[in-house]
Amino acid sequence: MPTSFVLNALVIFCIICWGAWGIFDKVALKRASSSRVLATIALLSTPFMLGSFIYLKAVNPLWMPTFEVMLFTLGTSLSVLFAMLFYLKAMSVSEASLVLSATSAYTLFTQFGSWLVLQEPLVSERILGSILITLGVVLISGSAKFNLKADRATLLLLLYMLLASFLWGAVGVAEKKALSFASPMELFFGKALWESLFAIGFYVYFKAKNKPAFVLEKSGFGWVAGSAFCLQAGSIAYLLALSLATASYVVTICGCYPLLMYLLAVLILKESFNIQRLSGIALVTIGGILTQYTQAL
Numbered sequence: 001m002p003t004s005f006v007l008n009a010l011v012i013f014c015i016i017c018w019g020a021w022g023i024f025d026k027v028a029l030k031r032a033s034s035s036r037v038l039a040t041i042a043l044l045s046t047p048f049m050l051g052s053f054i055y056l057k058a059v060n061p062l063w064m065p066t067f068e069v070m071l072f073t074l075g076t077s078l079s080v081l082f083a084m085l086f087y088l089k090a091m092s093v094s095e096a097s098l099v100l101s102a103t104s105a106y107t108l109f110t111q112f113g114s115w116l117v118l119q120e121p122l123v124s125e126r127i128l129g130s131i132l133i134t135l136g137v138v139l140i141s142g143s144a145k146f147n148l149k150a151d152r153a154t155l156l157l158l159l160y161m162l163l164a165s166f167l168w169g170a171v172g173v174a175e176k177k178a179l180s181f182a183s184p185m186e187l188f189f190g191k192a193l194w195e196s197l198f199a200i201g202f203y204v205y206f207k208a209k210n211k212p213a214f215v216l217e218k219s220g221f222g223w224v225a226g227s228a229f230c231l232q233a234g235s236i237a238y239l240l241a242l243s244l245a246t247a248s249y250v251v252t253i254c255g256c257y258p259l260l261m262y263l264l265a266v267l268i269l270k271e272s273f274n275i276q277r278l279s280g281i282a283l284v285t286i287g288g289i290l291t292q293y294t295q296a297l
Contacts, residue, residue: 003244004295010241011253017234019260023268024227031220034088037227039202040215042195044228049192052185065190069182073190076171076178081198083167090160102161104137104258105130109169110251117173120246126294130252132287139280140262169251175239176247184239192232245295253291259284 028037056063090099107130114120178187199214206213215224234257242250259281265271 007241007244007295010237010244011250014234014237014241014254015257015260017230017237018254018257019264021227021230021234022258022261023264024223024230026265026269028215028220028223028227031217031223032215035202036206036213036215037224038084038088039199039206039213040221040224041228041231042202043199043214044225045192045195045199045232048232049189049196052189052192056185056189065186065193066182069178069186069190070193072174072178072182073187074194076174077191077194077198079167079171079174083164083171086160086164086167090157090164099161103165103168104255105134106165106168106172107133107252107255109166110172111248113170113173114176114246114248118176118247120248121297123248123294123297125290126248126252126297129287129290129294130255132283132290133252133255134287136280136283136285136287137258139283140258140277141280172242172247172251176242179239179243184236184243188236188239191235246297249291249295249297253288253295256284256288256291259288 025037032040087099087103090103108127111122111127111130115122175187182190203213215221238250238254241254262271262277262281266273
């Protein structure tokens, strides 16, 4: 089977999973706080960790996770955790649409990071595609106007968004680098293992505050479980795609998932559809086409 076909199938599957993940997350966040949703998603990494361990053992009965892989995945998992914490901190002091829009620029950090660290070429069409996708997400999320003031709170908000974007962008570069000494499923196993252990930390934190750590209520658990499944399934497809193409291409093209997320929100959650969001869809689509055109570069 041609590599390009497999790569395209993985990218499409990733976008579908992450787009659906956004819908599950939206509904879950109406039923529980963001920190409890995050803690529950970490807890639900456990079955994915066990599943990937069984798979790796079936492929190679002598396989055991190496110190190098576990140390690396600890670093990337902590980076993702801190990025999410910065993201949630920004969400707590500003509109969700603004934060989602601004942090979607992480693909640009990946492109320049890939050029500096991985010696991948800077492709003008891919950079333009990334910019168009970011602008499209801005319009889709409803953030046409940003009312920011030159004060300390605004500076902190910008810092939170910058740190979240930088860390997400850097993780894509680091994971591509790690594929030189580990397989995609080994990286996924390490990631899922550390996330499962983070759930213990969340439990201790919430226990100290005498609050429930996880979303176990019937009305919310199903949505969080759906969010966790889509997130992890998309991550597997993403890592497999990353092993077949450059980081700057895979991270950018998979960054189109907000387009599908919005279309699903219109169909399932009955969110409003207007000219601004139609313009955003057009920009993300054009950006995705430009990026897809650079797949072989």
